[in-house]
Amino acid sequence: MYLYNSATHKKEEFVPRDPSLVKMYTCGPTVYHYAHIGNLRSYIMEDVLEKFLRWEGYPVKRVMNITDVGHLASDADTGEDKMLKGARREHKTVMEIAKFYTDAFFADCADLNIKTPDVVEPATRCIDEYIAIITRLLEKGYAYQAGGNVYFDTSRLERYYIFNDHDEEDLAVGVRESVEEDGNKRNKADFVLWFTKSKFEDQALKWDSPWGVGYPGWHIECSGISIKHLGEYLDIHCGGIDNAFPHHTNEIAQSEAYLGHPWCRYWMHVHHLNTSDGKMSKSKGEFLTVSLLKEKGYDPLAYRFFCLQSHYRKALVFSWENLDNAAGAYRKLIDRIAALRPADGPVDQGAVEEAKARFDKAVGNDLNTSMGITALYDALKVKTNDATKLAILDSFDQVLSLSLLPKAAAVRAEQEKVKAVQAQGGYTVTGEGDPDIDALVRARGEAKKAKNFAEADRIREELKQQGIEITDVPGGAVWKRI
Numbered sequence: 001m002y003l004y005n006s007a008t009h010k011k012e013e014f015v016p017r018d019p020s021l022v023k024m025y026t027c028g029p030t031v032y033h034y035a036h037i038g039n040l041r042s043y044i045m046e047d048v049l050e051k052f053l054r055w056e057g058y059p060v061k062r063v064m065n066i067t068d069v070g071h072l073a074s075d076a077d078t079g080e081d082k083m084l085k086g087a088r089r090e091h092k093t094v095m096e097i098a099k100f101y102t103d104a105f106f107a108d109c110a111d112l113n114i115k116t117p118d119v120v121e122p123a124t125r126c127i128d129e130y131i132a133i134i135t136r137l138l139e140k141g142y143a144y145q146a147g148g149n150v151y152f153d154t155s156r157l158e159r160y161y162i163f164n165d166h167d168e169e170d171l172a173v174g175v176r177e178s179v180e181e182d183g184n185k186r187n188k189a190d191f192v193l194w195f196t197k198s199k200f201e202d203q204a205l206k207w208d209s210p211w212g213v214g215y216p217g218w219h220i221e222c223s224g225i226s227i228k229h230l231g232e233y234l235d236i237h238c239g240g241i242d243n244a245f246p247h248h249t250n251e252i253a254q255s256e257a258y259l260g261h262p263w264c265r266y267w268m269h270v271h272h273l274n275t276s277d278g279k280m281s282k283s284k285g286e287f288l289t290v291s292l293l294k295e296k297g298y299d300p301l302a303y304r305f306f307c308l309q310s311h312y313r314k315a316l317v318f319s320w321e322n323l324d325n326a327a328g329a330y331r332k333l334i335d336r337i338a339a340l341r342p343a344d345g346p347v348d349q350g351a352v353e354e355a356k357a358r359f360d361k362a363v364g365n366d367l368n369t370s371m372g373i374t375a376l377y378d379a380l381k382v383k384t385n386d387a388t389k390l391a392i393l394d395s396f397d398q399v400l401s402l403s404l405l406p407k408a409a410a411v412r413a414e415q416e417k418v419k420a421v422q423a424q425g426g427y428t429v430t431g432e433g434d435p436d437i438d439a440l441v442r443a444r445g446e447a448k449k450a451k452n453f454a455e456a457d458r459i460r461e462e463l464k465q466q467g468i469e470i471t472d473v474p475g476g477a478v479w480k481r482i
């Protein structure tokens, strides 16, 4: 496959160092709050990348960290530890917060069909690894102690800015905007490897180290965890575009200084999800989470479909209208697949292979998932039997993970149930899977049957207030949210 490599600013053919195992690392969440759907866009696209590599036949080992210590409010190592902020907000301990939001993150991932990486490692479990790396960086002269903290000395590197053209002045602006300037740094770009001097007396988690009791900086954890589980050479490192600087830039600096050779070959960065007023964040505007989408009646996979419709290297604009369009298209796609008849003949393997080659070319071109979605519609038009079409869709869905076949099967089963009940003269309610609404719609149907039209109208009005529209059909009613 071809992948845009942020480190070289070019689209390159992906060639793993060792084809018998692709080594992939993903920066995980800082578990002090729910993930917003903008964060989850990155995890969806990284999931597609992993599944595509597996689909192409590569064995993959993927590692992800969970940041449960050391990520300060500003990425430039100033401000309050985000975990502590979360704990204070909710009157819980840092570890309780970490557990709660780690579980919430994986629940969101499950709703979005995002596979859990092979290794998930909380940052607090690898303190010995960070201490070993920092010790060697000090020995090699890449790090220094100042004011009780240990810093990485960026002036020792021939090249520090890997991903962009940041210069001292850009960075100076960043420093000015952050909470406070750190007078211990020799160079503005230097960053903390180990803190002992936290300005917050009650920093909850601390460990002993050769430099005093303290805690690791945010950047060192990804180098430590990656090298621990994936060794000295990494094939692909992924993350959101806002991680490119300073986080990934610092990861490269410390990893290569420590190892003494190049570390990671390909860097993949997923761009932002924006709202009409700019980049989505936890503190600005409506806090958009998977739970909120579900509360509003959206299938989380409609959001996955929405993300896959656009390229990961372009900013994507979220609006409820855009999501509605994607949700409508997703439902129609499922309905079209539900209309296919399974086992209507033998699967034409030649046609499957041909379609797979087209999909491979489309998605293998820098993870062009919108072309992958187009390939789904093309598969529905292939001149072949339905069993073959279903086999093609099933294969593509191993990468896109839209649950196409199970959802289509559920729609088909529901349709058959309706038919069966109708055949017996019964009353069926079909809707969007909400038992409370189903019960009200059914009560209205029964009131009508009993010629209690006042009650039937009252229930219809009550549902209308909730944004539900009912359509009477032979033998029952269908409802939907409008």
Ligand SMILES: [Zn+2]
Pocket: 026, 027, 028, 222, 247
């Ligand atoms: Zn990271």
